[in-house]
Amino acid sequence: MVLSASLHAQSKQVKTENIQPTTARTGADLFREFCAVCHGVDAKGxxxxxxxxxxxxxxxxxxxxxxxxxxxxxxxxxxxSGEDAVAAHGSRDMPTWGNAFKSISADAASAEMRVNVLVEYLQKIQK
Ligand code: HEC
Known part of the structure; x- marks a missing residue:
């Protein structure tokens, strides 16, 4: 399953990689694996x-x-998770992780759990 997060800009292009099943479980692990490429390891963007x-x-x-x-x-x-994203209004730069995680998870519940763990992690790193 391919994550639809191709990154196009006028001058630069970022290679899109297929999202892989992962054993990462903690919020920090998930963040480094799926989010740091854009948001940075320190989450500052x-x-x-x-x-x-x-x-x-x-x-x-x-x-x-x-x-x-x-x-x-x-x-x-x-x-x-991307529940708020309105497809008809074009794409946003931020991928919709709900669907991406469903594609690599055994079931909807474990996809949901990844989002929960990530949001908990975000809450923890607030400055
Ligand atoms: C392809 C680049 C990219 C990746 C990967 C990415 N994001 Fe984002 N994210 C963005 C951009 C760009 C925004 C700015 C808002 C927008 O695009 O609508 C954003 C915004 C956000 C926001 C909203 C913050 C606010 O104050 O409203 C959250 C939360 C967030 N990202 C979490 C995550 C998490 C968690 C992951 C990993 C599962 C992730 N992002 C992966 C690009 C990315």
Whole structure:
């Protein structure tokens, strides 16, 4: 199954890699594996692919700060899984991880669990 996250920009192109089944389980592992390429290992938005995107990846350590010191758990869950993405309105730069994880997980519940673990991790790294 191929993750539909091809990164095109006017001048630069980032190689798209197939998403592989993974044994990574902790939020930190999942983050490094799937998110750091854009958001950076430190989650501040400076991953190696960031320059090739139309939209700058968000600084994920500042989510609470941008939301009145409260981490918007439900909204972040929806954002990461892509439930909020409206296909008819074109593509966003951020991949929809709900579907990507379903393609590599044994069942919908374990795909859901990856999103949960990641959102918990994000909550932990708030500055
Ligand atoms: C292909 C690059 C890319 C990858 C990989 C990526 N993101 Fe993103 N992400 C973005 C971009 C760009 C944005 C900015 C908003 C947009 O595109 O709509 C963003 C925004 C976000 C936001 C919203 C922050 C806010 O304040 O609203 C969250 C949360 C997030 N990403 C989490 C993740 C997680 C978790 C992963 C790994 C599972 C991940 N991202 C992987 C590019 C990426």
């Amino acid at each position: 400076n991953g190696p692919a960031a320059d090739a995107l139309k939209t700058r990846p968000s600084d994920l350590t500042q989510i609470s700060r941008r939301n009145g010191s409260k981490f918007p758990t439900v909204r972040m869950h929806r954002f990461v």
